[in-house]
Amino acid sequence: MPKARKIDYIINLAGVIVLFFLLMFIFDTELLGRVRSYIQGIVIIAMISIVMVCSLNLITGFMGEFSLGHAGFMSIGAYSSAVVTMALENAGIILPDLLLFLIAIVIGGIITALMGVLVGIPALRLRGDYLAIVTIAFAEIIRVAFTNFQITGGGKTLSGIPKLSDYHYVYVITAISVCVMYMYVRSRFGRCVRAIREDYIAASASGINVTYYKVMTFTVSAFFAGVSGAMYAHYITSLIPTKFSFNYSAEFLTMVILGGTGSLTGSVVGAAVLSALPEALRSFQAYRMLIYSVVLVLVMIFKPSGLFGSYEFSLPGVLRTLTGRKKGGAKDE
């Protein structure tokens, strides 16, 4: 890694840490008073959405394919991790929260990634609309399966999941996830994925194995959707399959499009804004989908590439711009 890049990474890392202490300052003092736990909840849900939306952006933005069933992957992460942590608790194994949380994250991520491979290999031979339909069907199948398995509650709410998703943990996992996804799209892999999106015939003629890279990206995306699902399950503590419906997938897609397909910065902002906004405007809950559609239509009219287009935020870049020096290339979460 060139030295300048390294410095950029360090500055961005410092930014992430500062933000962390800022959160701690807000939440661990009496600053917010009575609404503290309410605001904290919104922030946690926003962070969980950030991981989901970034992972969906890997497919829609970087790979240029539609996935309309991402909530299905999230539910796999949520249920699989919940089943494991509950089984551990029931077996009387007492583990520290942090360890149990990490187990949940890893289980959720890996099992979902495996499903990603299984679905991706046949599905990614399809393109465009066909792939979109297959992903919808996949999410529906998963939902029906979870409704019928005894172990996942058999159609009833699965409750009693240990509450592990403390905001410190969620923040760290979110920061790491976004960082890893960012590094993925910036890597040699990411460049090949971009090449495939731009022209798959030319990519194939250049020796890029189109199917391999697509399945790879799909799997990475599924992994982080699973991580997000695991954090979700251990925050909400009860799961019901109907939550992970087509509407939920569509919400994430809205966030991707609002932020800008191809920009992880956009995904972070889109997810944060659109998941926090309806919470903050509780009384408008009924109009949630309406607000979404209006926002989408406005964005499509005034900025079809999303709020951020393909721009990536970078702390050093911003610092340089502020101090009047040349723009840089890395990014903060």
Place this chain on the structure above:
Amino acid sequence: MEMLKISDLNVSYGAIHAIHDVAMSVHKGELVSLIGANGAGKTTILHTITGLCKATSGSVVLNEINLLKTDASDIIKLGMAHVPEGRHVFPEMTVEENLEMGAYCVKEKNLIAERIEDVYHRFPRLKERFRQAAGTLSGGEQQMLAVGRALMSAPSILLMDEPSMGLSPILVEQIFDIIKEVHEQGITVLLVEQNARMALSISDRAYVLEVGRISMSGQAKDLLQDDRVRKAYLGQ
């Protein structure tokens, strides 16, 4: 020595039987062209060779390796590069990034840099625009880039699909000069063209494809004199 040998090749798109019992061969060091009207099946043949289309029957062999069983992305590792029809460049990448993608299978950084210089030497226009997004190049420049990118893998055989399509006469001359030059440097070339006159004038041998069947073949200079060819493809 036969480098590329196609025998009894049949290709269908669903119910459409596009290629019928085609047999062709390209010898090492030759420049062979495949000419034919729109929809004759030229692109289909190239795509079948490079694994982008599946054959229903027949065989395609490159240096004793069965290409029908080879993945499209592995073809380039066998020394065969493909300039697809219609300027397939990576539109959002710069000229230089496009060239680097062409050397995707090359690991040595120096070698890549050397070959990029080589391409710039051949196409000075690309050098002037090395940081420009490929999608904003003119049609002719994109064609040069597509050829340049194919050369980045240092192929021993180059397949070209209608490199002259949509180019002004001067650029057509230029691109054919480059093909000739590449061939003189020892690269075997299989050229697909509608511009039969230009193609035949630089080729050693040629095949004529009519609705999916080879109707004629022979030395390019003989075909240039052939009455049927002159009528159908040279407009005389």
